[in-house]
Amino acid sequence: MNNHITIFDTTLRDGEQSPGYSMNKQEKLRLALQLERLGVDVIEAGFPIASDGDYETVKEIGKTIKKSSVAALCRTRVEDLERAVSAVQHAAKPRIHTFIATSDIHLKYKLQQSREQVLESAVKAVEYAKSYYDDVEFSAEDASRSDPRFLIDIFSAVIDAGATTINVPDTVGYALPWEYADLIKTLNENIPNIDKAVISVHCHNDLGLAVANSLMAVQNGARQIECTVNGIGERAGNASLEEVAMSIETRKNNMGYTTSINTKEIFPSSQMLAEITGKGVQPNKAIVGDNAFAHEAGIHQHGVLKNPLTYEIMTPESVGLTCNKIVIGKHSGRFALCKKLEELGYHLNKEDLNQVYQKVTRLADEKKVVEDRDLIKIMAAADFSIQSQNQSFAAGG
Numbered sequence: 001m002n003n004h005i006t007i008f009d010t011t012l013r014d015g016e017q018s019p020g021y022s023m024n025k026q027e028k029l030r031l032a033l034q035l036e037r038l039g040v041d042v043i044e045a046g047f048p049i050a051s052d053g054d055y056e057t058v059k060e061i062g063k064t065i066k067k068s069s070v071a072a073l074c075r076t077r078v079e080d081l082e083r084a085v086s087a088v089q090h091a092a093k094p095r096i097h098t099f100i101a102t103s104d105i106h107l108k109y110k111l112q113q114s115r116e117q118v119l120e121s122a123v124k125a126v127e128y129a130k131s132y133y134d135d136v137e138f139s140a141e142d143a144s145r146s147d148p149r150f151l152i153d154i155f156s157a158v159i160d161a162g163a164t165t166i167n168v169p170d171t172v173g174y175a176l177p178w179e180y181a182d183l184i185k186t187l188n189e190n191i192p193n194i195d196k197a198v199i200s201v202h203c204h205n206d207l208g209l210a211v212a213n214s215l216m217a218v219q220n221g222a223r224q225i226e227c228t229v230n231g232i233g234e235r236a237g238n239a240s241l242e243e244v245a246m247s248i249e250t251r252k253n254n255m256g257y258t259t260s261i262n263t264k265e266i267f268p269s270s271q272m273l274a275e276i277t278g279k280g281v282q283p284n285k286a287i288v289g290d291n292a293f294a295h296e297a298g299i300h301q302h303g304v305l306k307n308p309l310t311y312e313i314m315t316p317e318s319v320g321l322t323c324n325k326i327v328i329g330k331h332s333g334r335f336a337l338c339k340k341l342e343e344l345g346y347h348l349n350k351e352d353l354n355q356v357y358q359k360v361t362r363l364a365d366e367k368k369v370v371e372d373r374d375l376i377k378i379m380a381a382a383d384f385s386i387q388s389q390n391q392s393f394a395a396g397g
């Protein structure tokens with residue numbers, strides 16, 4: 001089995017569906033181009049039946065994007081399929097992504113259809129899509145709460161009808177990592193024609209397990225992960241692209257998988273999404289949060305400045321940040337303060353540094369973070385001159 005993991009980005013579709021994240025055509029186009037630079041294999045550009053705007057946007061993205069596949073989402077209804085097929089007509093690599101729910105609870109209360117009816121709609125939809133394009137994905141919505149025997153039947157049937165990717169969503173973020181792993185293993189071992197399709201996973205983060213579940217799935221045979229920049233998406237969001245990509249990259253010694261993600265474009269992508277939507281990420285968000293590479297505690301700062309490997313498992317540069325952030329606060333030591341001042345152009349001897357250190361710690365007691373401009377003010381008020389040649393303080397602290 002090959003070890004390459006296809007990254008399917010749904011920031012512009014599932015991500016955009018979450019409150020406060022809607023984007024206009026120009027914004028989506030800008031982000032799609034950034035996703036292409038980021039190296040995602042598939043960009044799910046929208047849900048064309050949802051609105052004329054979504055249709056036009058998917059069409060425009062299809063015309064513009066050359067390297068990534070461009071997917072359009074549709075239910076299994078004919079009018080949905082027609083819209084999706086038309087929306088990706090100009091794409092260099094078009095994909096149709098059609099879905100229908102498979103769990104008994106959805107069949108009874110949402111679709112009011114039998115399993116036979118659902119299976120028939122799924123097969124017809126895949127056949128229809130396949131008559132236009134080679135690349136067809138079928139999703140069994142709420143798969144993690146569906147009867148695995150029904151999943152085996154429906155997935156086998158859609159693969160026979162031409163589906164090249166079968167997606168197993170944990171739509172409500174309910175699965176535990178070992179349950180989800182078992183489900184993927186069962187499907188991989190029991191779908192007779194599985195060699196003709198890629199198993200994909202699409203995990204929601206309601207219990208904070210979306211990335212863990214996605215990684216467990218690849219360990220058990222999945223080769224496509226659906227995810228979003230900054231982990232945005234319905235409710236608690238989707239598996240976060242940056243966490244998936246950096247887990248695979250950072251722990252390749254353990255997992256041995258590869259992706260096509262250019263990790264240096266991770267931070268710029270996250271920033272662009274935040275700028276477009278006006279919604280920043282929480283400071284402690286893994287990989288892209290403000291504090292992900294920030295060190296305030298003196299003992300950490302000292303270690304990181306001596307050798308980043310002491311407290312960093314990946315470099316900030318590897319995700320597109322130019323440097324890690326030494327934050328001066330009440331936990332900082334002299335060593336970090338000295339380095340910070342050097343960055344600002346001040347080279348102090350030990351005695352002067354001690355004086356400044358007293359002032360900085362007093363200020364840090366009043367305000368949480370001492371910013372560069374505070375340091376500059378302190379330096380301006382100090383009565384010793386700035387000595388660029390002075391021996392700088394380099395002891396721990």
Ligand code: KIV
Pocket residue numbers: 014099139140141142167169170171172202204
């Ligand atoms: O969460 C989900 O089940 C979905 C499908 C449409 C793939 O978003």
Ligand code: ZN
Pocket residue numbers: 014169171202204234
């Ligand atoms: Zn979803």
